[in-house]
Amino acid sequence: MTKNNRRVTDSRLLYLLPLSAILAGLVWMGMDAGDEDAPARPEGTVEDILSLKDRDDLNVIFILVDTLRADRLGAYGYERPTTPNLDKLAASGVRFSRHVSQSSWTKCSMASLWTGLYPARTRVLRHRHAVADEATMPAEIFRDQGFRTAGIWRNGWIAPNFGFGQGFELYHSPKPAAHLQAAQRRGTNPGMQMGATDSDVILSAEEFLLSHGHERFFLYLHLMDVHQYGFTEETALFGTEYSDFYDNSILWVDSLLGILFEALEKQGLLDKTLIVFASDHGEAFGEHNGEGHARNVYGEVTETPLILGLPFSLNPGLVVETRSENVDLFPTIFDLLGLPGLQDPDGQSLVPDMVRAVDSDYAPDEDGVAFAQLDQTWGKTDMEPRPMVAHNDGRWRLIYRSASPRLSELYDKSEDPREQINLASEQAEVLLEMNESAEQYLDSRPPPWGEDTPMLELDEVQLQQLRALGYGVQ
Numbered sequence: 001m002t003k004n005n006r007r008v009t010d011s012r013l014l015y016l017l018p019l020s021a022i023l024a025g026l027v028w029m030g031m032d033a034g035d036e037d038a039p040a041r042p043e044g045t046v047e048d049i050l051s052l053k054d055r056d057d058l059n060v061i062f063i064l065v066d067t068l069r070a071d072r073l074g075a076y077g078y079e080r081p082t083t084p085n086l087d088k089l090a091a092s093g094v095r096f097s098r099h100v101s102q103s104s105w106t107k108c109s110m111a112s113l114w115t116g117l118y119p120a121r122t123r124v125l126r127h128r129h130a131v132a133d134e135a136t137m138p139a140e141i142f143r144d145q146g147f148r149t150a151g152i153w154r155n156g157w158i159a160p161n162f163g164f165g166q167g168f169e170l171y172h173s174p175k176p177a178a179h180l181q182a183a184q185r186r187g188t189n190p191g192m193q194m195g196a197t198d199s200d201v202i203l204s205a206e207e208f209l210l211s212h213g214h215e216r217f218f219l220y221l222h223l224m225d226v227h228q229y230g231f232t233e234e235t236a237l238f239g240t241e242y243s244d245f246y247d248n249s250i251l252w253v254d255s256l257l258g259i260l261f262e263a264l265e266k267q268g269l270l271d272k273t274l275i276v277f278a279s280d281h282g283e284a285f286g287e288h289n290g291e292g293h294a295r296n297v298y299g300e301v302t303e304t305p306l307i308l309g310l311p312f313s314l315n316p317g318l319v320v321e322t323r324s325e326n327v328d329l330f331p332t333i334f335d336l337l338g339l340p341g342l343q344d345p346d347g348q349s350l351v352p353d354m355v356r357a358v359d360s361d362y363a364p365d366e367d368g369v370a371f372a373q374l375d376q377t378w379g380k381t382d383m384e385p386r387p388m389v390a391h392n393d394g395r396w397r398l399i400y401r402s403a404s405p406r407l408s409e410l411y412d413k414s415e416d417p418r419e420q421i422n423l424a425s426e427q428a429e430v431l432l433e434m435n436e437s438a439e440q441y442l443d444s445r446p447p448p449w450g451e452d453t454p455m456l457e458l459d460e461v462q463l464q465q466l467r468a469l470g471y472g473v474q
């Protein structure tokens with residue numbers, strides 16, 4: 001059975017969640033500038049962005065929605081109202097409009113996001129690879145600076161055995177809430193094989209905030225219901241096709257974020273918390289003859305959102321059009337907070353781009369280099385690595401396969417954002433240059449912690465859990 005079929009038949013209606021909780025989250029009203037009560041966040045300016053580093057009361061919540069492509073968010077121009085709460089966050093914060101993730105497969109992408117290194121340098125490329133203990137991970141930096149650190153996650157690729165728990169005092173995959181466990185026992189909801197849902201992540205987050213909201217904290221939430229196409233009756237607004245289910249699940253997860261934002265507001269945390277919103281990769285719906293993700297590196301699986309919600313509201317919100325990448329995410333956060341950074345990262349702070357974007361004659365940086373990578377044989381123990389690289393440089397995007405460099409594809413993103421018209425034969429010179437850059441990229445120096453990538457032996461239970469996510473691992 002293909003991954004696509006599996007998803008549609010397993011698509012989950014999470015009927016049993018309390019209706020009041022869902023409705024509470026559908027539209028989060030807290031950030032309305034026109035509220036009669038005192039606003040939860042003051043208004044701020046770009047100078048306030050630059051002086052965040054002087055504050056000693058700032059928390060960070062990093063929300064990652066797995067498998068979320070940028071063009072399905074209202075804030076990124078989607079015509080369906082899938083993300084009312086995130087749109088509000090973007091409208092009063094900072095949105096990066098041309099953002100790239102470093103892979104289309106969770107583990108490879110997340111290793112880059114956390115370390116600030118491209119996949120060619122993390123060398124976390126195959127299903128048994130792990131992040132080395134010697135790597136400096138952001139949660140370690142936060143912990144060493146006195147933050148309470150907690151990660152709540154639901155994707156086995158970022159389990160502690162792959163090195164992703166480093167620095168977290170609590171790194172926890174939630175159990176399903178009691179009413180859902182009962183449903184599982186009764187067998188009334190056959191799509192519940194994953195156990196918990198993202199509502200359990202949000203409940204755990206609320207518990208963490210109640211216990212530790214008075215301390216300085218770094219809280220990481222990794223949500224999975226969009227990956228699993230899970231939604232409720234209330235969010236089943238967009239039809240019955242495969243791609244409609246995806247939108248239903250985005251609306252569902254957005255409604256949960258509404259609940260989280262409301263909890264932050266109630267606890268008086270909105271004016272002392274930096275909210276970072278991102279994804280690890282997108283999802284394909286036939287754009288290049290495939291569905292799902294973790295198979296190639298075209299735009300539909302590597303163009304993801306990045307939104308910052310600041311502890312004050314900007315009016316209007318900023319839109320940064322200079323190309324940005326997930327490797328820039330933690331260099332940016334540490335720059336904003338004035339904390340020590342990562343070891344020799346490839347990513348750079350986006351704070352200078354944010355400052356430039358305030359200017360009325362702002363023109364995005366034309367160079368805009370980015371790389372994404374996937375080893376196309378990552379799940380096959382008996383096959384040689386077969387790297388595929390996407391390389392952005394200004395208007396151009398190269399799709400390079402090390403197994404067949406002569407068949408590279410070249411797209412003009414300014415004219416052809418969906419990468420449909422291959423200009424490789426017409427633009428021989430550009431092609432040659434970018435092929436060379438892709439080869440140099442693959443030949444990058446090792447990470448600061450050394451050449452060797454730890455390799456795990458996965459037991460059958462772990463392999464089954466990963467297969468349950470739709471991955472063909474051996």
Ligand SMILES: [Zn+2]
Pocket residue numbers: 066067105106107227280281
């Ligand atoms: Zn993922």
